[in-house]
Amino acid sequence: MTRPYNFSAGPAVLPEPVLRQAAAEMLDWRGSGMSVMEMSHRGKQFEQICDEAEADLRELLSVPDDYAVLFLQGGGIGENAIVPLNLIGRRQAHAADYVVNGSWSTKSFKEALRYGDVAMAASAEGPAVLDGVEQGPWTYMPDPASWRVRPQASYVHLCSNETIGGVEFMDWPDLAALGAPEAVLTVDASSHILSRPMDVRRAGLIYAGAQKNIGPAGLTIVIVRKDLLGHALPICPSAFDYAIVAKERSRFNTPPTYAIYIAGLVFKWLKEQGGVAEMEKLNVAKAKLLYDYLDGTDFYRNTVHRPVRSRMNVPFMLHDDALNAPFLKAAEEARLLQLKGHKSVGGMRASIYNAMPIEGVRALVEFMKEFERTHG
Numbered sequence: 001m002t003r004p005y006n007f008s009a010g011p012a013v014l015p016e017p018v019l020r021q022a023a024a025e026m027l028d029w030r031g032s033g034m035s036v037m038e039m040s041h042r043g044k045q046f047e048q049i050c051d052e053a054e055a056d057l058r059e060l061l062s063v064p065d066d067y068a069v070l071f072l073q074g075g076g077i078g079e080n081a082i083v084p085l086n087l088i089g090r091r092q093a094h095a096a097d098y099v100v101n102g103s104w105s106t107k108s109f110k111e112a113l114r115y116g117d118v119a120m121a122a123s124a125e126g127p128a129v130l131d132g133v134e135q136g137p138w139t140y141m142p143d144p145a146s147w148r149v150r151p152q153a154s155y156v157h158l159c160s161n162e163t164i165g166g167v168e169f170m171d172w173p174d175l176a177a178l179g180a181p182e183a184v185l186t187v188d189a190s191s192h193i194l195s196r197p198m199d200v201r202r203a204g205l206i207y208a209g210a211q212k213n214i215g216p217a218g219l220t221i222v223i224v225r226k227d228l229l230g231h232a233l234p235i236c237p238s239a240f241d242y243a244i245v246a247k248e249r250s251r252f253n254t255p256p257t258y259a260i261y262i263a264g265l266v267f268k269w270l271k272e273q274g275g276v277a278e279m280e281k282l283n284v285a286k287a288k289l290l291y292d293y294l295d296g297t298d299f300y301r302n303t304v305h306r307p308v309r310s311r312m313n314v315p316f317m318l319h320d321d322a323l324n325a326p327f328l329k330a331a332e333e334a335r336l337l338q339l340k341g342h343k344s345v346g347g348m349r350a351s352i353y354n355a356m357p358i359e360g361v362r363a364l365v366e367f368m369k370e371f372e373r374t375h376g
Contacts, residue, residue, distance in 0.1 A: 005360035008338035009163050009313060009351040010191075010212040012362035015354075018265045036261040041254050049249060049257075053264030060267060060276055061193075063200050063223055070222040070242060071250040071260050076104065076190045079220060080111035082240045083157070083186055083205065089115040090231035091182065093152035097121035101169070102162030103344060108188065114155070115233065119162045121156060122147045124167075130305050138165040138345075141303035144173040153183040155204065161191035161310055163212070164342040166302070166349070168192060168310035172202045174214055184228060191220070192312045194270060195354055196280040204228050210259060212312070213353045215266050219259035270354070279354050286352050286361045287311040293365045299372040317347035324348075334367050336360075 006013040014044045029036050032045050039046045054069045063069060074082060088096050088341055094116035098109040101124040112118045118206045122142035156175055161168045168191075184204030200206065200223060210219035222242065229241050229243040238244050239253045250260075275277060275367040291309060294302045294316055302309070318324060327348070331339050341347040352361055 002335075002337035004337050005356070006337045006365055007075060007350045007352070007360075007364070008355070010209070011217045011344070012091070012212050012351060012353050012357045014215070014262070015266060015269045018262065018269050022262060037258045039257065041251055041257050046257055047251075049261050049264055050255070052210040053260055053267060054250075056264065056267035056271060057215075057221070060270055061198060061200055061223070066226050066240070067200060068222075068224050068226055069250075070224065070230065070244040070245050071255050071263075072220045072222055072245065073218060073219065073256055074240070075211075076188055076207065076239075077107060077111075079188070079207045079209075079222070080108045081114070081235075082242075083108075083119070083155075083207070084233075085236040085240060086114045086232045086242045087184070087186065087205065087228060089113070089154070089233045090119075090228065091152065091154045093117060093154070095119070095150060095153045096155050096157065096229055097147075097149050097153045097180075097183070098157045099123075099142065099159075100125065100142055102159060102165040102167055103342070104162055104164070104188065104190075105157070105159035108157055108159065116154075119148075119150065119153075121149050125196055133305075136303060138162070138305050139167065139170065141167055141169045141308045144171070144178065147173070147178055148181065149175060149178045149180040149261035151180050151182070153180055155184045155186045156180065157186045157188070159188040161189065161312060161350070163191040163310075163313050164315075164345060166304050166313045166315040167308050168312065169274045169308055170196070170198075172199075174202075181340050184310070192310070193284050194276055194279065195312055196205055197276050210263055212351070213355075214257045215263035218256040219263055221263075277323060281310045282358065283352070283354070286358050287314065288362050289358070289365060290314050290350065290352070293368065297372060299376050300368065312353055313349060313351050314344060315347060315349045321346070326375070327371060330371060331367060334363075336364055336367055339364075 096118050099122045139207040186205045187203045190208040194213050205224045207222045211217035232241040300316045339348050
């Protein structure tokens with residue numbers, strides 16, 4: 001039976017070859033007689049799985065040797081606490097600044113308030129006029145030139161792809177040019193990591209929950225410059241102290257072993273596709289296909305400022321909210337799943353991560369055209 005097209009924002013679609021390989025290896029991983037779920041995290045078999053996953057991720061993102069790669073638990077929301085616990089104490093002021101450009105960065109900001117002198121460097125909560133068009137809240141990215149970054153900040157936090165609002169921002173600024181040369185940029189890249197090349201050196205720390213573009217929920221990737229290790233607050237649990245986890249190669253305590261295994265399979269699949277540069281080409285084509293249709297009709301609309309439209313998460317509204325339920329019902333019957341928008345914004349959302357083939361986006365666009373024809 002042909003699998004449906006799953007547009008879930010996360011946990012999200014995984015590459016079918018990865019799922020098939022995992023199924024084939026479920027009872028016996030490479031002649032070990034064990035499922036990966038049954039292995040000791042300190043045994044030689046899992047050490048091989050974990051080390052290969054780290055090496056492949058380093059290759060895919062060109063991670064420099066002076067950065068540690070950590071496999072942690074807690075998801076992106078967990079990192080909202082773990083980041084300040086590790087970084088806010090690296091300078092005497094215990095200060096951090098946050099760019100708030102959507103729902104997830106709002107959560108990050110509110111959580112960080114528990115751990116030090118935390119301020120909002122910029123916000124997209126209110127409307128703004130950009131390129132002659134009035135943008136609503138959370139539909140644009142504040143210009144870095146307007147960020148109020150304090151020189152005493154230990155770090156500046158940015159969510160570079162807001163999954164709910166569909167805002168993606170890759171022009172990561174040089175904090176020295178903003179008057180904070182000693183601060184380090186910290187980036188939540190959960191929703192678009194591995195979808196395009198990223199210059200890791202432009203940030204001191206990048207983190208991502210795995211359940212969108214990497215693997216199953218339960219795994220969090222942290223890429224952190226090694227000179228930032230060793231500054232954890234005394235209240236930081238040892239299992240979340242980056243320095244301890246880095247020293248133990250992500251095996252200080254039992255890590256999410258099966259999630260790391262699946263992530264490793266995804267990394268190998270990405271390499272087979274040609275790496276992140278090739279994935280970017282495909283993601284550009286998928287996003288263009290959907291946005292071009294949205295821009296050519298009044299039946300649907302996307303209100304995100306065009307220069308920062310996400311390639312991964314495409315929210316859209318129907319011209320009449322009364323059509324939302326019929327749209328979702330018809331979409332499910334057409335085997336186009338998980339298109340309902342987040343409850344905080346309503347409407348629809350198509351998440352078109354790496355594992356979504358372009359055929360799925362074509363099927364969605366054709367369905368939307370037919371729905372418009374019959375309901376317009």
